[in-house]
Amino acid sequence: MIAQDAQSPQWAKKKFLHDAKVHVQDTGHRTFVQKALGGYFLSRDAQKARYRDWEQARDAASLAKWSAVNRLDELLPLFVANFEANGGQVHWARDAEEARRIILDLVREAKAKAIIKSKCMTSEEIHLNAALEKDGYGVIESDLGEFIQQLRGEPPYHFVFPCMHVRREEISELFGKFLGTPPTNSPEELTMIARRHMRQLYVDADVGITGANFLVAETGQISITENEGNARLTAALPRVHISLSGIEKVVEHLDDLAVLLPMLATAGAGQQMTCYNTLYSGPRRDGECDGPDEMHLVLLDNSRTAILADPEQRDSLHCIRCGACLNVCPIFKNVGGFTYGTTYQGPIGSVITPHLRGLSDWNHLSAASSLCGACSDVCPVRIDIHHHLLHNRRNAARTVPNRWEKFGHQIFVIVASRPWLFAAGGAIFRHTLGMLKRLPVPLLRDWLATRALPAAPRKSFRQQWRQAGKDSL
Amino acid sequence: MKAAVDTIAAGGMSARDTILLRVREALRLPAPMPHFKSLVPSGGSDIPSPHAGGSSSAGHAGLAILPLDVARPWLPDGGDTPESQLAILANNLEKLRAQMHRVADLSAAADFVLSLARTRDWHRVAYHGHALVEPLLAGVPCATYRVDGADAFDKSALEHCDAGITACDAIVAQTGSILVSSATSGGRALSILPHVHIVVATLDQIVSTLGDALHAAKHRGAGRMPSMLSFITGPSRTGDIERILVLGAHGPKELILILVG
Numbered sequence: 001m002i003a004q005d006a007q008s009p010q011w012a013k014k015k016f017l018h019d020a021k022v023h024v025q026d027t028g029h030r031t032f033v034q035k036a037l038g039g040y041f042l043s044r045d046a047q048k049a050r051y052r053d054w055e056q057a058r059d060a061a062s063l064a065k066w067s068a069v070n071r072l073d074e075l076l077p078l079f080v081a082n083f084e085a086n087g088g089q090v091h092w093a094r095d096a097e098e099a100r101r102i103i104l105d106l107v108r109e110a111k112a113k114a115i116i117k118s119k120c121m122t123s124e125e126i127h128l129n130a131a132l133e134k135d136g137y138g139v140i141e142s143d144l145g146e147f148i149q150q151l152r153g154e155p156p157y158h159f160v161f162p163c164m165h166v167r168r169e170e171i172s173e174l175f176g177k178f179l180g181t182p183p184t185n186s187p188e189e190l191t192m193i194a195r196r197h198m199r200q201l202y203v204d205a206d207v208g209i210t211g212a213n214f215l216v217a218e219t220g221q222i223s224i225t226e227n228e229g230n231a232r233l234t235a236a237l238p239r240v241h242i243s244l245s246g247i248e249k250v251v252e253h254l255d256d257l258a259v260l261l262p263m264l265a266t267a268g269a270g271q272q273m274t275c276y277n278t279l280y281s282g283p284r285r286d287g288e289c290d291g292p293d294e295m296h297l298v299l300l301d302n303s304r305t306a307i308l309a310d311p312e313q314r315d316s317l318h319c320i321r322c323g324a325c326l327n328v329c330p331i332f333k334n335v336g337g338f339t340y341g342t343t344y345q346g347p348i349g350s351v352i353t354p355h356l357r358g359l360s361d362w363n364h365l366s367a368a369s370s371l372c373g374a375c376s377d378v379c380p381v382r383i384d385i386h387h388h389l390l391h392n393r394r395n396a397a398r399t400v401p402n403r404w405e406k407f408g409h410q411i412f413v414i415v416a417s418r419p420w421l422f423a424a425g426g427a428i429f430r431h432t433l434g435m436l437k438r439l440p441v442p443l444l445r446d447w448l449a450t451r452a453l454p455a456a457p458r459k460s461f462r463q464q465w466r467q468a469g470k471d472s473l
Numbered sequence: 474m475k476a477a478v479d480t481i482a483a484g485g486m487s488a489r490d491t492i493l494l495r496v497r498e499a500l501r502l503p504a505p506m507p508h509f510k511s512l513v514p515s516g517g518s519d520i521p522s523p524h525a526g527g528s529s530s531a532g533h534a535g536l537a538i539l540p541l542d543v544a545r546p547w548l549p550d551g552g553d554t555p556e557s558q559l560a561i562l563a564n565n566l567e568k569l570r571a572q573m574h575r576v577a578d579l580s581a582a583a584d585f586v587l588s589l590a591r592t593r594d595w596h597r598v599a600y601h602g603h604a605l606v607e608p609l610l611a612g613v614p615c616a617t618y619r620v621d622g623a624d625a626f627d628k629s630a631l632e633h634c635d636a637g638i639t640a641c642d643a644i645v646a647q648t649g650s651i652l653v654s655s656a657t658s659g660g661r662a663l664s665i666l667p668h669v670h671i672v673v674a675t676l677d678q679i680v681s682t683l684g685d686a687l688h689a690a691k692h693r694g695a696g697r698m699p700s701m702l703s704f705i706t707g708p709s710r711t712g713d714i715e716r717i718l719v720l721g722a723h724g725p726k727e728l729i730l731i732l733v734g
């Protein structure tokens with residue numbers, strides 16, 4: 001991915017267009033993904049019904065995040081002071097490079113022989129595994145989905161459901177190849193294979209790496225949400241615990257979690273509560289029998305402050321990464337997760353990636369939307385996602401104006417403001433409509449490749465209108 | 474703006490100072506409030522922008538209304554009476570596929586653990602020192618391992634145990650969650666590593682909502698929280714393979730709550 005950044009301009013857009021075409025035509029893939037999401041919709045609706053007022057609860061969740069993000073200058077230092085008072089160590093990283101360097105140094109200092117890791121999208125963002133492996137450190141992803149993706153040599157397909165596109169037969173084959181296990185068709189047995197494989201690895205690992213879902217300012221705790229128990233084990237058994245988090249994850253009060261934790265679970269996976277919601281404040285205390293000797297937290301900026309500096313889109317930092325907007329997005333469901341080519345897929349990824357990695361290379365994501373607003377409707381923290389896609393389109397037009405688009409509009413203004421020219425143009429157009437398909441204009445060619453042109457009417461609308469008026473007299 | 478900050482940063486500013494400076498600069502322009510559907514804070518509709526008046530703490534007082542206080546009546550119900558809380562809890566645990574077993578006293582609880590150990594042929598059970606936990610191990614017909622005993626904690630020994638028995642901080646009716654902590658539940662690993670997790674608790678440990686549990690934890694911790702607090706909601710699970718639910722991903726496959734009283 002890092003290497004790709006240096007590739008030709010527009011590579012990201014070309015890749016998107018190419019991959020989208022392939023995936024949209026793969027009906028097997030589409031049906032499979034839709035089916036996997038089917039159960040999610042049912043359980044999500046059932047859990048939402050248990051809220052006495054889901055819409056108002058969304059207000060409370062968005063207020064909690066709004067008031068924290070807009071007071072980050074005050075809450076971030078407060079969080080850090082409290083976290084350090086609890087015995088944790090904080091490291092600040094301006095960008096991905098710096099974060100990788102910090103973590104590599106920590107791993108080296110710990111003389112790590114084995115590293116176990118629980119799911120952490122921020123680590124995908126900074127390509128941590130590749131950096132660790134390059135320096136000769138083996139790292140095991142312990143989350144089942146991430147483990148499967150690691151064995152497949154692929155990034156996550158969906159930032160909450162990393163391997164939702166993979167069939168059980170493929171997983172069985174994969175485990176057979178890497179772990180030497182006999183083939184099976186049962187998700188249960190496949191899960192148990194991973195469970196058995198991983199247990200000794202937790203015991204042997206000397207460094208555990210996790211992400212963080214919330215940083216609680218008033219108590220200096222970090223909150224981690226997971227279903228499998230792998231993050232709990234990762235933060236319990238190794239001698240050193242390293243956690244990596246974006247600076248935007250701060251909330252002010254511990255109480256805020258009473259709203260945010262259940263809403264994250266309901267919106268994201270259709271659960272009342274995710275199985276384990278754990279708050280950590282530092283390493284093992286005196287009097288506690290186990291837990292790590294050291295706890296480190298790496299706080300990452302990596303262009304988050306650039307989003308913060310844009311009041312219009314600042315609320316995209318409220319995102320709690322529940323994944324709900326992906327699950328309802330017609331684009332995601334058609335083009336699939338890999339087409340985006342980003343760490344964060346789907347609508348929210350299309351909003352923030354241009355900020356994280358450059359508007360000129362990633363603006364095409366803003367165009368890959370029908371602006372239906374399904375994402376904004378489900379977002380538990382009420383981020384105005386689809387309008388931000390529009391904002392990005394506008395900003396892109398300002399910074400990198402599209403000359404052809406501009407030229408086209410100028411022509412249109414000239415024609416549309418002169419009735420005689422409009423009529424003449426219309427007449428020519430009616431007679432040449434059939435030839436459009438053969439014009440070497442890329443936009444037209446792409447549009448018409450999968451669409452049939454209607455037959456042109458013989459008379460213009462205005463002619464017909466005049467005729468109708470005469471007839472009715 | 475960013476360019477200006479980075480020029481200063483190039484002059485040897487620490488990463489911490491650079492990021493905090495970027496944050497301060499970024500927040501100079503206030504952001505609009507989210508588009509609330511219906512939230513009208515009881516203090517009136519004029520919650521000041523956090524940065525009104527220049528200093529960011531100026532907005533603090535205006536935001537004294539915590540979302541939780543406002544949100545409580547909108548979240549799922551946790552019950553107002555002990556009876557309704559118990560009913561909601563039982564329902565939640567059943568849906569979560571956790572087991573709940575009610576007993577009259579600790580000796581009945583010990584009988585229950587004994588029968589579990591027998592029928593499942595357990596070889597070794599782990600526990601920690603606690604007034605509710607220790608009596609349950611009195612008669613178990615197998616080896617036991619105390620995680621907080623005189624010897625140093627041994628993770629391999631714990632890994633070989635069939636079950637772990639712990640106390641807890643609180644039980645949340647609203648979500649069917651059991652709050653454990655490194656202080657009251659035998660550290661971090663005991664409640665997650667063994668294949669079966671048995672929690673023993675008294676009826677009066679049931680609280681209505683997550684908010685109540687967090688509130689109590691904050692006061693108990695009084696400025697110094699246990700290094701780990703964890704809400705356990707059902708046995709460990711995953712849906713990573715074709716979104717099909719499987720219990721027992723990495724944590725316990727079974728969660729058994731023994732309610733005494």
Ligand code: SF4
Pocket residue numbers: 267318319320321322323324325326348375378379380381382383385
């Ligand atoms: S933008 Fe909203 S819906 Fe999408 S992942 Fe973030 S919190 Fe969830």
